[in-house]
Amino acid sequence: MALSPDDEDYDTSQSRASARLKPRPAPSSGPKLLVHKSTSGARRRRTRCRKCEACLRSECGECHFCKDMKKFGGPGRMKQSCIKRQCIAPVLPHTAVCKICGEAGKEDNVVDEAEKFNASLMECSICNEILHPGCLKVEESEGLINDELPNCWECPKCNQEGKTGKKRGPGFKFASNLPGSLLKEFKEGEDGGRRKSEDLGRPKMEEYHPNRRKSDDGLGLKRRKEKDLPMDMGPRKKLRGGKDDKLQKRKEEDVTQATVKEKKRKTSPNSEESNKVNHLERSEHAERIERIRQMMKRVNRNEATSSSSSSNSDSDSSSGSESSLQRSAGSSGGSSPRSIVKGDNQRSKLRRLSNDIFSEEDDEEEDEDEENARNTKTNSLLASKDRENNYYGLRGENIQKNSFRTVEVSLKKKNGPSSQLCHKVLGGLPRPQILSKLPVQSPPKPFQMERHVVRPPPDSPEPDSLPLDSGSEHVMQREVWLAIFRYLSHKDLCICMRVCKTWSKWCCDKRLWTTINLSGCRSITPTMLSGIIRRQPTMLDLSWTNISKKQLSWLINKLQNLKILALAGCIWSAISALCTASCPLLRMLDLSWVVDLKDSQMRELLSPPTDCRVGQNHNQSKLWNLTEFHLAGLDITDLSLGLMTRHMPMLNKLDLRQCTNVTDQSIALLTAAGSSTRETLTEINLSGCHRITDQCLLLLKHCPNLTQIELQDCKLITAQACQQLVEGLAAVAPFELSKEKILKRRSLQLTK
DNA sequence: ATCAACGTTTAT
DNA sequence: ATAAACGTTGAT
Numbered sequence: 001m002a003l004s005p006d007d008e009d010y011d012t013s014q015s016r017a018s019a020r021l022k023p024r025p026a027p028s029s030g031p032k033l034l035v036h037k038s039t040s041g042a043r044r045r046r047t048r049c050r051k052c053e054a055c056l057r058s059e060c061g062e063c064h065f066c067k068d069m070k071k072f073g074g075p076g077r078m079k080q081s082c083i084k085r086q087c088i089a090p091v092l093p094h095t096a097v098c099k100i101c102g103e104a105g106k107e108d109n110v111v112d113e114a115e116k117f118n119a120s121l122m123e124c125s126i127c128n129e130i131l132h133p134g135c136l137k138v139e140e141s142e143g144l145i146n147d148e149l150p151n152c153w154e155c156p157k158c159n160q161e162g163k164t165g166k167k168r169g170p171g172f173k174f175a176s177n178l179p180g181s182l183l184k185e186f187k188e189g190e191d192g193g194r195r196k197s198e199d200l201g202r203p204k205m206e207e208y209h210p211n212r213r214k215s216d217d218g219l220g221l222k223r224r225k226e227k228d229l230p231m232d233m234g235p236r237k238k239l240r241g242g243k244d245d246k247l248q249k250r251k252e253e254d255v256t257q258a259t260v261k262e263k264k265r266k267t268s269p270n271s272e273e274s275n276k277v278n279h280l281e282r283s284e285h286a287e288r289i290e291r292i293r294q295m296m297k298r299v300n301r302n303e304a305t306s307s308s309s310s311s312n313s314d315s316d317s318s319s320g321s322e323s324s325l326q327r328s329a330g331s332s333g334g335s336s337p338r339s340i341v342k343g344d345n346q347r348s349k350l351r352r353l354s355n356d357i358f359s360e361e362d363d364e365e366e367d368e369d370e371e372n373a374r375n376t377k378t379n380s381l382l383a384s385k386d387r388e389n390n391y392y393g394l395r396g397e398n399i400q401k402n403s404f405r406t407v408e409v410s411l412k413k414k415n416g417p418s419s420q421l422c423h424k425v426l427g428g429l430p431r432p433q434i435l436s437k438l439p440v441q442s443p444p445k446p447f448q449m450e451r452h453v454v455r456p457p458p459d460s461p462e463p464d465s466l467p468l469d470s471g472s473e474h475v476m477q478r479e480v481w482l483a484i485f486r487y488l489s490h491k492d493l494c495i496c497m498r499v500c501k502t503w504s505k506w507c508c509d510k511r512l513w514t515t516i517n518l519s520g521c522r523s524i525t526p527t528m529l530s531g532i533i534r535r536q537p538t539m540l541d542l543s544w545t546n547i548s549k550k551q552l553s554w555l556i557n558k559l560q561n562l563k564i565l566a567l568a569g570c571i572w573s574a575i576s577a578l579c580t581a582s583c584p585l586l587r588m589l590d591l592s593w594v595v596d597l598k599d600s601q602m603r604e605l606l607s608p609p610t611d612c613r614v615g616q617n618h619n620q621s622k623l624w625n626l627t628e629f630h631l632a633g634l635d636i637t638d639l640s641l642g643l644m645t646r647h648m649p650m651l652n653k654l655d656l657r658q659c660t661n662v663t664d665q666s667i668a669l670l671t672a673a674g675s676s677t678r679e680t681l682t683e684i685n686l687s688g689c690h691r692i693t694d695q696c697l698l699l700l701k702h703c704p705n706l707t708q709i710e711l712q713d714c715k716l717i718t719a720q721a722c723q724q725l726v727e728g729l730a731a732v733a734p735f736e737l738s739k740e741k742i743l744k745r746r747s748l749q750l751t752k
Numbered sequence: 753a754t755c756a757a758c759g760t761t762t763a764t
Numbered sequence: 765a766t767a768a769a770c771g772t773t774g775a776t
Contacts, residue, residue, distance in 0.1 A: 043759080045759070045772085047758080048757085064767095077769055078769065755774100758772085760771090
């Protein structure tokens with residue numbers, strides 16, 4: 001009788017259909033009341049988050065509900081989503097507004113996490129009212145946050161009245177119990193199937209009020225701090241054990257209590273009272289604040305699907321956790337602030353699932369990487385010796401030792417084409433700090449990057465030394481480690497990042513990432529973009545990638561220190577991001593072989609912006625400061641060259657290889673009296689420009705600063721003319737003719 | 753307007 | 765208690 005999606009006997013048209021067909025008594029004919037029985041609030045139907053793993057799947061075509069669908073030949077009566085597509089974190093509809101102020105979620109407009117919470121829309125699972133917590137006048141009582149659903153809580157009113165939650169919270173789906181539902185897996189994962197029957201059907205709540213907390217400090221458990229972190233890097237499984245689980249719960253409550261106290265203190269700033277706060281509490285002050293922040297974050301529906309994550313250290317409160325790898329390796333212990341939320345495992349799982357969204361096409365690779373980090377037993381990077389030890393049971397120095405072995409092993413593994421390597425490396429980059437910016441209410445936008453804020457890395461990632469378990473510090477300071485890290489490849493740096501939180505930060509030091517090369521990566525994913533931004537390279541190679549306009553635009557605007565950018569082989573629609581994005585320090589740009597980049601596009605690119613924004617010199621092109629421009633293989637003509645002479649007054653090096661429409665006239669423009677390029681040009685590559693003739697050599701003679709002219713494969717250029725040019729230039733500087741038709745100024749190096 | 757599917761109601 | 769049905773919402 002069970003609903004069996006895989007049941008081959010399923011027959012919609014006969015046996016079951018006969019059970020109940022259209023002719024249905026219509027007691028509820030007419031529009032259904034939206035009002036919930038026990039309350040006043042009109043229920044807003046939740047909708048897909050469209051970001052979770054389930055939402056991103058396609059219909060399986062095999063489950064019960066798929067078979068019902070007309071598209072799969074069914075009658076279409078059930079009107080249910082594919083079981084594999086049951087959304088894990090259904091969100092409030094866009095149109096939802098605060099009952100009090102009538103406005104949508106506004107957490108986008110605030111920075112502070114606590115404020116974000118107050119500005120987000122929260123739906124009460126009891127009375128169904130949706131409102132901004134901040135719009136509530138008095139805090140007679142605290143709300144009880146339901147961590148299971150985004151933007152869901154028991155509002156202070158209902159909470160105080162002692163109403164019990166509904167059996168089925170908002171977003172409940174009976175179908176979630178069906179086999180194959182990710183939502184089901186997800187739920188089971190949360191409590192390990194050991195949830196008490198009395199709790200069943202009730203969403204898990206994050207205790208938020210002192211009166212409701214279960215007293216428990218009894219064990220006197222103290223949360224671990226950052227320095228103990230390596231201890232916490234044990235495999236997730238550990239936590240699932242009954243004992244550990246209990247321990248964890250206790251800790252959760254411990255932390256909750258702390259949080260609540262903190263909150264209480266905040267609301268009633270009685271100086272005397274705060275003076276009474278004992279020393280221990282004081283020392284945990286920052287932690288508590290952090291906990292509140294984490295809680296707020298969690299409230300945000302995007303928290304469930306963004307890779308923003310909690311961290312469990314004081315020192316980390318500013319940077320958050322930057323790495324899902326790190327997170328998975330480092331926060332599985334009970335000391336994670338997330339442990340204040342029941343069902344942490346589930347949370348993690350959810351996060352993990354959701355993270356896949358960011359990885360897009362590199363899911364598999366990322367999953368693999370994450371899995372490696374997550375499960376030390378299967379971590380192929382660990383030497384077998386290490387595997388015999390309880391790797392994560394080791395502390396401090398041992399961790400470091402082992403991690404070095406890890407690196408050594410990985411170094412031996414280096415192979416494969418660099419592009420793929422790069423892809424893997426960045427694909428596996430630890431998650432950068434990503435905070436949701438989307439208001440609870442606004443619809444998921446098609447492009448995800450706009451929703452994320454990636455904090456730039458600090459100049460020198462804290463801390464200065466590795467804290468040891470003993471409380472002392474490791475003798476080697478950060479700068480020493482960094483000196484060592486400099487010898488590692490980017491891939492190996494990524495591996496090192498998994499060792500511990502501190503290494504994770506240090507390995508992100510932008511000094512280690514001045515150049516990032518992703519050329520040839522089949523897919524640039526948001527994860528990679530975030531990883532790039534965290535590292536703030538000055539040189540970035542995205543040639544021959546499928547980067548999109550929005551991605552590029554987002555990226556450039558966040559890489560204000562970028563000096564060199566290579567976008568060869570990308571599509572014009574992406575390149576056009578340069579028309580609007582600002583990159584003031586950009587000196588070198590490679591747009592070779594950009595499909596559809598012709599004169600009109602070049603005009604767009606080089607024209608000064610029409611809208612004069614603050615800080616933007618409205619007469620100048622965005623590429624005004626460019627000194628090196630690579631335009632190989634473009635179908636551009638004199639028009640573009642003319643533009644360049646007007647809008648690129650610093651141009652030194654110009655690469656026009658294989659620009660078959662470049663003519664003598666083009667060269668004439670570059671070398672004309674009064675043209676800036678005439679003075680600035682030092683290197684010009686005209687190889688393969690088969691329309692230029694010996695005439696242009698005479699023109700180039702006018703450029704006093706030229707040090708290199710490349711003319712290979714220029715059929716109309718004769719060797720004699722080249723020789724004559726060398727002789728003609730001799731008066732200015734000693735030139736030589738190296739190889740075939742390459743003129744170089746003597747005593748100066750060839751650049752390529 | 754169309755489509756997907758949420759969440760309640762009804763049948764079993 | 766569970767499966768099926770379906771009115772209606774929400775997104776496009």
